[in-house]
Amino acid sequence: MADNKKKKLYPKETVTARRPVILKSDREAPKDQVKEKPEKEKQPTIILKTREQSAPKDDRPSSPKGQSMESDVGQPCKIAQNENKEKKIIEKPSPPLKIMTEPIKLLDENLEFNPAALEFMNDASLNYLVVGVVGTQGVGKSMIMNLIAQSKPCEDICQRILNSHELPRESEYEENNVNAIQDQIENMNFVENPESKKHSIDDTFKFKMQDIKHIETGVHCTKGIDMYVTEDRVILLDCQALWSPSLIDEAANTNPITTRSANVVTVDCLQLASYLMSICHVLIAVQDWFFDYNFVRYLQTAEMLSVWSRGGEGGDEGGRGDTRPHLLLLHNRCAAPPPRASDAYRKAFQRSNLQLHSGMYLYSDINKNGIGVDGASKDCNLETCGSPLNMFLLPEISDDYQNKDIYRGHPSFETLAKRLRATVLGVHRHAITNVPNLSEKGWFHFCNKAWESIRKCTFFMEYERFLP
Structure with a gap:
């Protein structure tokens, strides 16, 4: 069977051979074409003009290259301009600092913060005392x-303190005496003398003190906190004034007096x-x-409830750390x-964070403190008062303060006032x-x-709840 099978041979397809396509090159130029010679370009005609001898040198037109060079020379470079700007900024004088002539409210009558004193603050000053x-x-x-604010010595300071309690006298004139009033107006000098005005400002007391009207009515003089x-x-x-009954009467103008009014004033x-x-x-x-x-006792309570004694509320942002204010009694x-006041103060502020040994003493203990301070009073010494602490005494100003023959047992008021100012400013x-x-x-x-x-x-609110 295998032999009988004959392989069938299929005739191969006749493949016609393709001729290669030869592209004609553009480089070969046809012989028939004749190269056309470009015509010569016509050169422009230049007309020369002689310079005018009468024209000055400055009026002659300059070339653009020269103009660019002159402009480059006239304008400074950017680096020099920046340096000049920096010098101007550095050499710019600071605005003059305003001098305060009278106290300004730090806290007003309603105990609201007043930012009016910011313009009198010096941003470059670090050596200040509060x-x-x-x-x-x-x-x-x-x-x-007022005694601490006195930068210049004043001889009649006692007399001025005594006169501060008196009311200013009001001038009274009779209605029919018109001629006397006219003569007085003519003699008055309406031209302000700056020297006399400056002298009066420097010599007067900055803080207002109570007069006889405040004493008779029982009203406090200062309201809020005055800053100078x-x-x-x-x-x-x-x-x-703290814990004064007149504060309750003042609060009654806005709110009626209730059983809680005294507690609100206390807080x-x-x-x-x-x-x-x-x-x-x-x-x-x-x-x-x-x-x-x-x-x-109120001072101890205020220190206990204060924010700085607990290291700040809600973090250390307002904390005081180891810094504590000096307390002068x-x-x-x-x-x-x-009698026995020094012992009572030592026991009362035994665990206090306030500094009671800052050198503001009436007398000194050289063995312990190492500070030599002359005793201001014979009654103040180590034997009677013990170890010194920040305590100071000011005597009462009597009407016969000018009589030097009277033995008073202490230096004069002027001497103690100067010593108080030097003690406070030197802390x-x-x-x-x-x-x-x-x-x-x-x-x-x-x-x-x-x-x-x-x-x-919230500590003050909680303290108010426990008040009777």
């Missing part, structure tokens, strides 16, 4: 601030005392001639120290906040934040 004062009504807080900046960059803060006073503890280098606690136990109208100026190199404007912004944190602090 002094605050607290006390009850009528103890002489404004007088103490001296030329020596000493910031003085005069606080209103407001605690907030003011705590606020001054947090923003001052030196805090002066002024009392009368006797030892006021209630006032000391001052007794006004007191010739001799109250160590610690850092108020954890921010290094805090300027006056930085301190002012810190005052705003500190007051907001104290007003929002």
Whole structure:
């Protein structure tokens, strides 16, 4: 079977051979074409003109190349321009600092922060001192601030303090006596003398003291906190009377008096005392001639509720760290120290964070403190008062203060006032906040934040609930 099978052979398809396609090159030019010679371009005709001899050299037209060179020489390079701008910025004089002529409210009557004193703050000043004062009504807080603010010596300071309680006399004229009034108007000088005006401003007391009208009606004089900046960059803060019944009467003008009114006033006073503890280098606690136990207890409560003693509320942003304000216990109208007052102060502030040993002493213990201070009073020494602490005594100004023959047992009021000012201004100026190199404007912004944190602090609200 296999042999019978024959292989079928299919005829191969005839493939026609393709001829290669040869492309004609463009390089080969046909012989028939004749190259056309380009015609010669016609050159432009140039007309030469002779220079005019009468034309000056400056009026001749300059070439564009020369103009570009002159423009490059006339305009300074960008680097030189930037250097000149930097020099102008550096050499720009700073605006003159405004001098404060009268106190400005730091906290107004409604205990709201007042930013009006920011323009008097120096942003470049770091060596400043903040002094605050607290006390009850009528103890002489404004007088103490006026004594510290006196940058120039004043001989009749005692007489001026005595005259500050008197009301200014009002001139009375009769209606029929017109000629006398006309003569007086003619003799008056309406031209202001700047020297006399400056002299009167420097000599007068900056803080207003209570007069006989305030004493008779029982109304406190200072409202809120008054701030004054001296030329020596000493910031003085005069606080209103704390825990005074007149505060309740003043609050009755807006809100009716209830059983809770006394508690509200107490909490407001605690907030003011705590606020001054947090923003001052030196805090002066002024009392009368006797030892006021209630006032000391309020100071302890204000320190306990203060924000800075707990390292700041909600973090360390407002914390004070190891910095603590100096506390000066001052007794006004007191010739001799109250009996056992030093021992009572040591026990009361035994666990306090306030600094009571800062060198503001009436006497010194050379063996312990190493500070030689002459005793201001014979009753103040190591035997009677023990180891010294920050306590100062100011005597009462009597009508016969000019009589030097009377033995009073202490130096004159002028001598003690100068010593008080030198003692307060010479204290160590610690850092108020954890921010290094805090300027006056930085301190002012810190005052705003500190007051907001104290007003929002819940510890004062909880303390009010436990008051009777």
